[in-house]
Amino acid sequence: xxxxxxxxxxxxxxxxxxxxEIDGVALDLATTGDxxxxxxxxxxxxxxxxxxxxxxxxxxxxxxxxxxxNSSRMSNMWRKFLKNENNERLAxxxxxxLTPMERITSSSASFIKIPDLNAxxxxxxxxxxxxxIRADAAAx
Amino acid sequence: xxxxxxxxxxxxxxSYARPVLDAGMAGIMLINPTDHEGLQNYHGLxxxxxxxxxxxxxxxxxxxxxxxxxxxxxQVTSYKVGDGNSLTSVMNKYYYSGAQYFLVHMSIxxxxxxxIAAISNFVEAQDNKELIVDLTYSDVTKLPAAVSGLNIDxxxxxxxxxxxLINGTDEFQGAHFLSTYANAGLGTDAALVNNLDGVTPQDxxxxxxxxxxxYFVPNKIATYAWRGxxxxxxxxxxxxxxxxxxxxxxxxxxxxxTSSLNNVILQNNGRITYDNTGIKLFENSIYGVLNxxxxxxxxxxxxxxxxxxxxxxxxxxxxxxxxxxxxxKYTPKFTIDxxxxxxxxxxxxxx
Numbered sequence: 150x151x152x153x154x155x156x157x158x159x160x161x162x163x164x165x166x167x168x169x170e171i172d173g174v175a176l177d178l179a180t181t182g183d184x185x186x187x188x189x190x191x192x193x194x195x196x197x198x199x200x201x202x203x204x205x206x207x208x209x210x211x212x213x214x215x216x217x218x219n220s221s222r223m224s225n226m227w228r229k230f231l232k233n234e235n236n237e238r239l240a241x242x243x244x245x246x247l248t249p250m251e252r253i254t255s256s257s258a259s260f261i262k263i264p265d266l267n268a269x270x271x272x273x274x275x276x277x278x279x280x281x282i283r284a285d286a287a288a289x
Numbered sequence: 290x291x292x293x294x295x296x297x298x299x300x301x302x303x304s305y306a307r308p309v310l311d312a313g314m315a316g317i318m319l320i321n322p323t324d325h326e327g328l329q330n331y332h333g334l335x336x337x338x339x340x341x342x343x344x345x346x347x348x349x350x351x352x353x354x355x356x357x358x359x360x361x362x363x364q365v366t367s368y369k370v371g372d373g374n375s376l377t378s379v380m381n382k383y384y385y386s387g388a389q390y391f392l393v394h395m396s397i398x399x400x401x402x403x404x405i406a407a408i409s410n411f412v413e414a415q416d417n418k419e420l421i422v423d424l425t426y427s428d429v430t431k432l433p434a435a436v437s438g439l440n441i442d443x444x445x446x447x448x449x450x451x452x453x454l455i456n457g458t459d460e461f462q463g464a465h466f467l468s469t470y471a472n473a474g475l476g477t478d479a480a481l482v483n484n485l486d487g488v489t490p491q492d493x494x495x496x497x498x499x500x501x502x503x504y505f506v507p508n509k510i511a512t513y514a515w516r517g518x519x520x521x522x523x524x525x526x527x528x529x530x531x532x533x534x535x536x537x538x539x540x541x542x543x544x545x546x547t548s549s550l551n552n553v554i555l556q557n558n559g560r561i562t563y564d565n566t567g568i569k570l571f572e573n574s575i576y577g578v579l580n581x582x583x584x585x586x587x588x589x590x591x592x593x594x595x596x597x598x599x600x601x602x603x604x605x606x607x608x609x610x611x612x613x614x615x616x617x618k619y620t621p622k623f624t625i626d627x628x629x630x631x632x633x634x635x636x637x638x639x640x
Binding site for chain 2: 165166168170172173174175177225229243244245246247252254256283285287
């Protein structure tokens, strides 16, 4: 049997189409691995079934998420981030990420802490981790 | 005085900066018909008294506004009455000098009443900021004609309110209203502003629904009256009939998108390439702001950002450095300020 992938159109994923922006600053120098990761903390739906088998679907509106942006420490983004004292604890950062398929936004991102820093003879990287009160992922 | 010269190898010079806090969207500007032109900025009553005497209309309105201790900025823009160009020229010059709300206070018998139409049309043409027109009258029957004579019934950003004089005294309802409204949370329904200190509501027994319907409702004039035991504003719509709060939210969104995009322009090494990456940087920011307002319940979630594709833009257009053609669309979330219900009482048959 012909597999779907053979009959369907071929697709292109180009990492150069991904745009990451924090407080208006675009990520201009990244690392070798993932540009970002985004993970929602809670399930949207919890199912509960009672002893008789009657079910309940509980809708959860908690859109808490963790977004990590992996940047080079020599990027404009990281330099600006430190310089603008954006690491102030109450600051609410705006993160907008656009991939060819998704659009991930949050305007309530808090910078968790200054991440682990190091210096050696490898390209310096930093994993900027944000906790978001609300994040939203939609189709691009 | 000169500083003492010391022998110490370390010398320190001190200078002082006193930054003025941004008024955000809580500042107001009084447009004052007078015999000269100019702008005055006040951040507290103590500054106002130096220029305007106790009991003057400007001072009384400043008192009303600063009655709320959060009030950040009271501006007075003066224009020459009778000079046809003066009003437009000061509005042009000082429009973006900080205040969000413009306030104009007049009696409906004032010979300069038609200036209100010019101010309202000016504000309307900017698509930014709101105008509160505060009228006083001694004869309510003249009110509808005075307002309809202004011919501003299509203006979305002009809210007109009117009040009678109390024993001949002007209470400056507009300034009192703004002292609450300008400092209130974004999107507050103007019709729900209540318990204004220093404003006497319309007479509880003489002023009823009939008077409101007859003199105020047809021209969308708000007043301050007893409604269900609480003195509050009677209407929250602008001259066009649109909710006033939606216009304020419009400005909040405009301001926030402007500042986000400014950030994009300034923060990226002074270089945003004219290709899809650059364009999407703008699109992303716009989407981010709208999404935030949708999540917070100020606009409906079905908003739409329309972007352009760099591949469809001619090289000569790109060479001009101007990006055009992007737009967005949203529907404001409206608020309830008047509700009618019906109830049924079941009475059993009496035998």
